[in-house]
Amino acid sequence: MKLDQDELTRLAGEHRFQVAALEKVIRLGDLLVEFSRNPLLRDGLLLKGGTALNLCFGPPLRLSVDLDFNYVRAEGRDQMLADQPELERAIRRIAETRAYRVQASRDEHAGRKLFLGYQAASGTPDRIEVDVNYLHRVPLVSPIERTCWQPGQYPAPQARLVGMEELAAGKLCALLDRAAPRDLYDAVRLPELARHVWATPRFRGACGHSPASGALVHRGPTGPRVGRCN
Structure with missing residues (x-):
């Protein structure tokens, strides 16, 4: 080409x-x-x-x-x-x-x-x-x-x-794993891009959300990482 x-x-x-x-x-x-x-x-x-x-x-x-x-x-x-x-x-x-x-x-x-x-x-x-x-x-x-x-x-x-739930959850997990600026930039846009699924139980389950604490818990290779998902 x-x-x-x-x-x-x-x-x-x-x-x-x-x-x-x-x-x-x-x-x-x-x-x-x-x-x-x-x-x-x-x-x-x-x-x-x-x-x-x-x-x-x-x-x-x-x-x-x-x-x-x-x-x-x-x-x-x-x-x-x-x-x-x-x-x-x-x-x-x-x-x-x-x-x-x-x-x-x-x-x-x-x-x-x-x-x-x-x-x-x-x-x-x-x-x-x-x-x-x-x-x-x-x-x-x-x-x-x-x-x-x-x-x-x-x-x-x-x-x-x-699917959007999987796409958004994957980006949040990448952010917690790598803490790269590009992942942070993409993650900030997720509530708008994924607005139709953002607050649903299915999405929060896909990204490892803890209902009691409002936290996103991702178990990566170095152990659990916690962020906010609300």
Whole structure:
């Protein structure tokens, strides 16, 4: 995929984003279009994380530039293990036909990352990370379908996402685990983005809410972390 630097600069100025990040978002959109045309990827993956929150609920205030998925095609471990090589081959084939150089992380317990390298319109090397988690195979709530934002006339892909309760709970848990500025920024917007589920018992159960104390309790790798969920 080749993009025009002058066009990217114009769009970046119009939307007030950095050129490199905007180019990456356009590339994410192009990949999601291609993923949606592959039955295994379309039916087997649900988008989650910052990209889902920032690109799939209207014009973004922040650009998230990776693709994070849950594998959900089968609940059973045996079928998941059978699907994993073919699913990753499908991602690799799509990426290579779009002129990306594909490298894979080592096979970890939760899943694998694919790094899609490319030469940006500016001439500098860059990459997109595609992260597939194979542990969270059973969605907590029904998935949703959303249109992903793209600048200008670039095609806006349809994407299947984890449900809003799961999306919001995942972001709150990421904030407690990493305490990263980007997670805090996204979390502040959740009461508005997730307003139809924010105060429901189902959502508070999904994010480990303690009704007695009003606290969000997340048990991460270093022990329980507590924050406010009201």
